[in-house]
Amino acid sequence: MLELSGVNSFYGKAHILRDLGFSINAGEVVSLLGRNGAGKTTTVKSIMQLVKPEKGSVIFDGVELTRLPTHRVAKLGIGYVPEERRIFTDLTISENLEVGRQPPRPGVYSWTQQTLFDLFPNLAERRSNRGKALSGGEQQMLSIARTLMGNPRLLLLDEPSEGIAPVIVEQMAHTILKLKAEGLPVLLSEQNLHFARMVSDRAIIIEGGLKKFDGTFAELEAQPEIRDAYLSV
Amino acid sequence: MGLFIAQLLTGLANAATLFLVASGLSLIFGVTRIVNFAHGSFYMLGAFVGYSLMQVLPGAIGFWASVLLTGLVVGLIGVIVEVLVLRPVYKAPELFQLVATFGVILVIQDLALMIWGAEDLLGPRAPGLKGVVRIMDEPVPLYDLALIAITPFVLFALWYLISRTRIGVLVRAATQDREMVAALGVNQSWLFTGVFFLGAGLAGLGGAIQLPKGGADLLMDFNILAAIFVVVVIGGMGSLPGAYIAAVLISVLNVFGVSYLPQSTLVLMYIVMAIVLTVRPYGLLGREEVVGEHGQVGEPERPIKPAGTKARVMVAVMLMALLALPLADSHFLVILTTDIIIFCLFAASLHFLLGLGGLVSFGHAAYFGGGAYAAGLLVVHVNAPMELAFVLAPLGAGLAAFIIGWLCLRLTGVYFAMLTLALAQLLWSLVFQWDEFTGGDDGLVDIWPAAWLSEANSYFYFTVIVGVGGILLLRHVAHSPFGYALRASRDSQRQAEATGINTKRIQWMAFTMAGALAGVAGALFVFSKGSVFPNELEITKSFDGLIVVFLGGVKTLSGGVVGAASLELVKDYLTRIEYWRLALGLLIIVVVVLAPNGIVGSLRKAWERLRGTPADEPSTTAPVALTSASAGTQESER
Missing domain, CATH: 1.10.3470 (ABC transporter involved in vitamin B12 uptake, BtuC)
Structure with a gap:
């Protein structure tokens, strides 16, 4: 349902993504792995059109995204959870969710504040608190919940486990598996191989903006030299 | 009751x-x-x-x-x-x-x-x-x-x-x-x-x-x-x-x-x-402005470099042309150029504060007018000779900047800008309403240069030397360790503090210095006109300064001077037509839309596009470091 081909993205003059191409199929959870600076965040931003690729195409359900502004991409049903979480600290939790709300989408599970509070019980008790009162893990939960309020057809998670306590990471893995069970495809940018293996079907490894590996985790384990070369384990 | x-x-x-x-x-x-x-x-x-x-x-x-x-x-x-x-x-x-x-x-x-x-x-x-x-x-x-x-x-x-x-x-x-x-x-x-x-x-x-x-x-x-x-x-x-x-x-x-x-x-x-x-630094019911909360828009700032040989030659040629100007025997041209140089120095001092210091002052006219009034008051009230008044004027303006800077630098961002505006207005209203001392609305008149400068051409040379000297001094400071510390304080106050820079003091010094140089411009102004009125302290004067600095280009060293010279020239032509405000306003809007990096910045970009940018080296790990490094080798700052 998502297909990148020949994507080249820049920051100023720095060439970050080089002819990157991969696809994500319906119902699939895919991990995008690589070291710091490999281009994972840029890949996610190039899908959202927060970074405009100079060359190449990003096609989502037959629609070319590179010509669209960011808000149109989101409207098409791509949900984006940024690395820095970027919750609105001055808004209450309920209001944060309200910003993410979009009309129900045919054929997709429709979230409400209530169903999200069931998924993230920690948030429910604090729904009238301001965002700034939350811990790092709770902010991550809120950021995911806020994006789910848009009833996405594809979820982009950028390093959700970064800086989060291990017990919360575990909780998050369960959440992602639940979402997967609902049939929601996920692109997960990660450095935590253990976490990635827990939740995803397939791994894509990039390094210096180039794709180095695309296959199942079983295939990856059969080639330890790839893991050693491109991932810091 | x-x-x-x-x-x-x-x-x-x-x-x-x-x-x-x-x-x-x-x-x-x-x-x-x-x-x-x-x-x-x-x-x-x-x-x-x-x-x-x-x-x-x-x-x-x-x-x-x-x-x-x-x-x-x-x-x-x-x-x-x-x-x-x-x-x-x-x-x-x-x-x-x-x-x-x-x-x-x-x-x-x-x-x-x-x-x-x-x-x-x-x-x-x-x-x-x-x-x-x-x-x-x-x-x-x-x-x-x-x-x-x-x-x-x-x-x-x-x-x-x-x-x-x-x-x-x-x-x-x-x-x-x-x-x-x-x-x-x-x-x-x-x-x-x-x-x-x-x-x-x-x-x-x-x-x-x-x-x-x-x-x-x-x-x-x-x-x-x-x-x-x-x-x-x-x-x-x-x-x-x-x-x-x-x-x-x-x-x-x-x-x-x-x-x-x-x-x-x-x-x-x-x-x-x-x-x-x-x-309450953030107002009665306001909350603290978190620095960087809204994210930096646009690309990262380019490093500045000393002028290359070509640029130096160009500046030298322009200086020669300036010095030769009286040969054209046009009184009007000499007066206009005097005005332009004075305005350039004023703009350069604001640009120093705004571009290098990141300190947006909405009240810079206070120091220009302050310098002019300091000189004028000395001449009118104690009959001071021009030379003495001219030396004391920047000191007076610097002192005002020293005090106002101390008050304002406790704030940041838009609050800082507003407080500078308020205190500048305070100074303006003092001058405006204190008739007995400042002459109020009628201003101060009969303030002429000393005998050895009384001829228009000799005062013109004096203006060139002092004005251009002041601009070069500001440029020089930009390339000194003080200038580096000032830019470091602008870009990351915390990191600058951590490397041992007292950022507040650096900014305070920069504020004072910019004020003093605006005061020099003010002194040049008052002796060239022979009079000064409260409007030299007004909001519109401060805004004029802001406009030319932004229009010229905040992020380029020469932006302030280029902006000031262009606007002053254009104004001279436009004010002759009936609806000159409409024309000038439309012109400003067009320039803003066409040249969003300021005149200098946008010209430079156009030049680079024309020349074609060199091909990229294969990028590897650190994209951000690479951006600034490659920018550093390709740009030459004029």
């Missing part, structure tokens, strides 16, 4: 207009981060449009319908401004948009002049509310009571809109992080336009609703500008209840000021603001 109550009520009624206009400004700034200098112009348009509508629509219903319609009309004018002028420059460096809004001020001034003429218009009385009631034997206009009653409803409606509706939630979210709001599927350009409609509409309402108490004239735009900035800052940026409290505070104090301490009227609100900000 009766008089006291009556005055209190007058103050409360005056607060209605002030609150309406200021709340619009606050909303626009909160969401778009645009300091809308044109907000006073929306208010003025409100008065004119309201006046015309009231001529057509009769009776009490007609009156109030006119008021509401005016809000709608001015709101739509705001939308036009947002879509045509501001939308193209949202991605420009921070605060650049204020130049565009300044262009809008000029355009609206001349359009209003064309449509409604130069005569002041007396506002119609509100039908059904023409009388007075006696409260404790004092007459209170009915219309005042109506205004007092209406304002809380407006406040409540706005508060409800912002804090209880989905639109309000989106607006508040966009205030904090626009990009994230877009990534969640909200079309933020629509949101911006909506906020502009509301903000401009409120200003229009304010203009219409004050008609029965005042009227409509062409000075309204600047007259209210300082006051609404003060209200927004005292109340706390983005806080509507804060704006209401501040509007009431200022208006009530003003009424009492007029009757008990008439000399204080111009100064009063600035004193209140200075006190409030000293005690």
